[in-house]
Amino acid sequence: MTSVTEISRRRAAPALGTFERYLTLWVALCIIAGIVLGRLLPAPFHGLGRMTAAEVNIPVAVLIWLMIVPMLLKVDFGALHRVAEQWRGIAVTVGINWLVKPFSMALLGWLFIGWLLRPWLPAGQIDSYIAGLIILAAAPCTAMVFVWSNLTGGEPNFTLTQVALNDTIMVFAFAPIVGLLLGLSSITVPWATLLLSVVLYIVVPVVVAQLCGDHCLRAVARRHWRRRSGHCSLFL
Numbered sequence: 001m002t003s004v005t006e007i008s009r010r011r012a013a014p015a016l017g018t019f020e021r022y023l024t025l026w027v028a029l030c031i032i033a034g035i036v037l038g039r040l041l042p043a044p045f046h047g048l049g050r051m052t053a054a055e056v057n058i059p060v061a062v063l064i065w066l067m068i069v070p071m072l073l074k075v076d077f078g079a080l081h082r083v084a085e086q087w088r089g090i091a092v093t094v095g096i097n098w099l100v101k102p103f104s105m106a107l108l109g110w111l112f113i114g115w116l117l118r119p120w121l122p123a124g125q126i127d128s129y130i131a132g133l134i135i136l137a138a139a140p141c142t143a144m145v146f147v148w149s150n151l152t153g154g155e156p157n158f159t160l161t162q163v164a165l166n167d168t169i170m171v172f173a174f175a176p177i178v179g180l181l182l183g184l185s186s187i188t189v190p191w192a193t194l195l196l197s198v199v200l201y202i203v204v205p206v207v208v209a210q211l212c213g214d215h216c217l218r219a220v221a222r223r224h225w226r227r228r229s230g231h232c233s234l235f236l
Contacts, residue, residue: 020151054192061200064144065208068201071150072209073216075160083161093162097140098173105137106130106181131182138177139194142167142201160206167198 019026038045051058083090109130118126142163149159171194 016152023151054196055190056193056196056200064201065205067150068146068205069209069212071146071156071159072205073213074156075206075209076157077210079157083157086158089158090162090165094165094169097166098169098177101140102134102137102177102181106134109133134181135178138174138181139170140166142170142198146205163202167202170194171198 048059049057113121113129113133114126121129145163146159148154149156174194
């Protein structure tokens with residue numbers, strides 16, 4: 001039988017709002033708007049595109065900070081050790097990311113790019129398109145996990161833990177997986193890009209969120225103390 005507590009938790013679970021429910025539509029509209037603006041005003045966008053460090057775009061990193069920090073403000077670093085209790089969820093995430101996704105993406109790339117869509121694509125770029133899909137699958141966008149988790153009301157401690165774990169695995173597994181799927185004996189790993197991405201998209205937002213959280217807590221504590229002091233002074 002389902003307990004009253006379980007029923008209450010299910011009822012308390014937040015439903016997806018209009019923005020979250022139609023997220024695919026908003027992303028598609030943003031892509032269209034970006035293409036149109038890029039055609040109409042190419043110079044500013046070219047300038048933003050050149051603002052990079054180790055092939056990492058700095059303006060994009062700043063915008064991602066604005067999306068990530070609200071999620072990280074909810075992280076209770078003192079309770080991170082309890083995430084181990086959710087080992088099944090972590091195992092599923094790691095398994096899908098590293099045992100399923102790279103190989104399924106390679107299969108889809110060979111199926112659609114290498115076969116079904118080959119007649120409509122430049123012959124000299126077929127292999128490059130397939131390689132791009134494989135590299136994309138082997139280097140997941142860990143920063144966006146924070147955004148999706150925040151939009152769906154996910155558990156922040158669990159989110160931070162699985163992102164950190166996947167980033168660690170990516171550092172060691174990226175080269176072997178990409179080399180295996182591309183049939184290369186050795187590949188040049190963009191270590192500077194990988195490490196800078198981890199620092200910009202994970203480390204910096206975590207530090208900023210922790211500093212902001214501490215500042216907010218101190219501000220709330222001072223406000224509470226002032227109110228309490230003012231209340232007590234009325235009786236003196």
